[in-house]
Amino acid sequence: MNWGTLKARLLPTRGERTGSFLLPSVVLDMQPGFVAGARLDRSSRQVRRVAVRELEAGALEPLPSRPNLAKLEVVRRAIREVLQAVGNGGGRLGILLPDPAVRVAILRFETLPAHRVEAEALVRWKMGGLLPFPAEEARVSYQLLAKQGQSVELLAMALRNSVMAEYEAALETVNSAPTLILPATAALLPLLPAGRPASQVLVHVCSGSVTTVVVVGEGISFWRNRLLEAHTAEGDGEVVREIARVVATCRDHLKSEIADLWICVRPPVTRPLEKEIGEATGQHVQILAGSGSHATTLPPAEKKILEGFGMTFAGLLENRT
Amino acid sequence: MKVVLNLAIPPRARERYALYWAIPATLLGATGLVFLLVFTLRSYREYQAAQKSAAEQQALENTVHTQEMALRRQLDEPESRRLLNDVQFVNELIEARQFSVTGLAADIADLIPDEVRLTGLAMAPQGQDLAVRFVITGKSEVAVEGFLSDLEDSPHFKDVAIINQGFEQTGTTSELENVPCTARYLAGRSEGSGE
Numbered sequence A: 001m002n003w004g005t006l007k008a009r010l011l012p013t014r015g016e017r018t019g020s021f022l023l024p025s026v027v028l029d030m031q032p033g034f035v036a037g038a039r040l041d042r043s044s045r046q047v048r049r050v051a052v053r054e055l056e057a058g059a060l061e062p063l064p065s066r067p068n069l070a071k072l073e074v075v076r077r078a079i080r081e082v083l084q085a086v087g088n089g090g091g092r093l094g095i096l097l098p099d100p101a102v103r104v105a106i107l108r109f110e111t112l113p114a115h116r117v118e119a120e121a122l123v124r125w126k127m128g129g130l131l132p133f134p135a136e137e138a139r140v141s142y143q144l145l146a147k148q149g150q151s152v153e154l155l156a157m158a159l160r161n162s163v164m165a166e167y168e169a170a171l172e173t174v175n176s177a178p179t180l181i182l183p184a185t186a187a188l189l190p191l192l193p194a195g196r197p198a199s200q201v202l203v204h205v206c207s208g209s210v211t212t213v214v215v216v217g218e219g220i221s222f223w224r225n226r227l228l229e230a231h232t233a234e235g236d237g238e239v240v241r242e243i244a245r246v247v248a249t250c251r252d253h254l255k256s257e258i259a260d261l262w263i264c265v266r267p268p269v270t271r272p273l274e275k276e277i278g279e280a281t282g283q284h285v286q287i288l289a290g291s292g293s294h295a296t297t298l299p300p301a302e303k304k305i306l307e308g309f310g311m312t313f314a315g316l317l318e319n320r321t
Numbered sequence B: 001m002k003v004v005l006n007l008a009i010p011p012r013a014r015e016r017y018a019l020y021w022a023i024p025a026t027l028l029g030a031t032g033l034v035f036l037l038v039f040t041l042r043s044y045r046e047y048q049a050a051q052k053s054a055a056e057q058q059a060l061e062n063t064v065h066t067q068e069m070a071l072r073r074q075l076d077e078p079e080s081r082r083l084l085n086d087v088q089f090v091n092e093l094i095e096a097r098q099f100s101v102t103g104l105a106a107d108i109a110d111l112i113p114d115e116v117r118l119t120g121l122a123m124a125p126q127g128q129d130l131a132v133r134f135v136i137t138g139k140s141e142v143a144v145e146g147f148l149s150d151l152e153d154s155p156h157f158k159d160v161a162i163i164n165q166g167f168e169q170t171g172t173t174s175e176l177e178n179v180p181c182t183a184r185y186l187a188g189r190s191e192g193s194g195e
Helices: A003-010 A072-086 A116-128 A161-170 A184-191 A238-252 A274-281 A300-309 A311-318 B018-076 B078-096 B101-111 B141-153
Strands: A026-031 A034-041 A046-054 A093-097 A103-109 A138-148 A151-160 A180-183 A199-206 A209-216 A219-227 A258-266 A285-287 B116-126 B129-138 B157-162 B167-170 B173-185
Touching: A026 A072, A026 A184, A026 A311, A034 A072, A034 A300, A034 A311, A046 A072, A046 A300, A046 A311, A072 A161, A093 A184, A103 A116, A103 A138, A103 A219, A116 A138, A116 A151, A138 A161, A138 A219, A151 A161, A151 A180, A151 A219, A180 A184, A184 A199, A184 A209, A184 A311, A199 A238, A209 A238, A219 A238, A238 A258, A238 A274, A258 A274, A274 A285, A300 A311, B018 B078, B101 B116, B101 B129, B101 B141, B116 B141, B116 B173, B129 B141, B141 B157, B141 B173
Parallel strands: A026 A093, A093 A180, A199 A258, A258 A285
Antiparallel strands: A026 A034, A034 A046, A103 A151, A138 A151, A199 A209, A209 A219, B116 B129, B129 B173, B157 B173, B167 B173
């Protein structure tokens, strides 16, 4: 063993290796139009406090490879106010990022190395072709979806380190690094009913972007995120067209019939989209909502905030790993 | 659907257990610091003692040097110089006083047989030695020759020489009278040189 190897083992560089899911005690959901925060009781799986602050337009512009926080002070102020409202708890902090800031892909391999480092290197290499920045600058996390014979299917995510550093820099009042970082849509996935063999489509419309996920059983077969030209969900029918396109893709390419279509729109819209989407796709559209069991101790005002902005928090509490 | 993804980088063990290690590390550091302080204090005291001893030695050396200089000055004074000259003179006298007439007489007396008599004795310095002139009278030539032979063999005398020899008849026996001879007297040197 030479000196370089020994040094690399004893003094590893700032780790590129991501961890696995951990339920934090405080979660911040940072989206272009708002910053929401919640304090979670991990033992009783309850949302103890929830708060939200709106962000002015242009303060946060989610992009995978460019600076996201155009108005850092505005974002900081919103984070500060949210944390003051919910209390930072001094424990684990989780951050939910805007979907456009994170690249998500479904990757298929013939085989995956058993050694985690080698597997991660392979995933990073494969993600490299999908990233608008060098793969070496990304932190990568992946989850095994299916393993059948000569095929391994993974759900992989990549986030540019410099982008994450921006968000971490906005957390001026938090001393420790975040213990959980996910795109917001990933936090909604546990809210989908489990054990259904047919396809379910999750549509997450949030502050100028729409993310569509097709879930089959316990796996994901499709993930797509698209920035909207209009920053509001009502827009000019762009959301409806995007969902119709995804449903058609699901039928034509994935050869899968959709059983359920769930939608979560944040911030809440004044004109419901379910009817329009239902007419465009021919599907029965359901509003994604938690069981409500996570908000039994919340005051009515905060319960309303949770329903309008905080479904992601409910999803995290629902995620029993 | 369960999510096990997480883009957060977990803290390394070193960061995670930093607080746990902080207390023993602090204690270890404090112990080391105390040890260093004690060691430093002890070394400082030893240094001070050594410095004090060195200062004392230096002071003593200065005192001795001062005394030496004072003595030298004192020796350089006319009175002391005169005393030194006197002492040197006395020492020279003592050095010169290696010759003793009594010793010479005793040395000669040991050599003179019964038949020979010393009738004259004179001495004069010759370099570091002393030239002795004997005048002897013997009853027979054999007696005189025996004396001269003993004189030559004596470690106290050297370079024995007869100046003049003659016989005079006195009465019925022939008697050798007034035989002058010289020799160098090695007073006090003959024993040391082994001669």
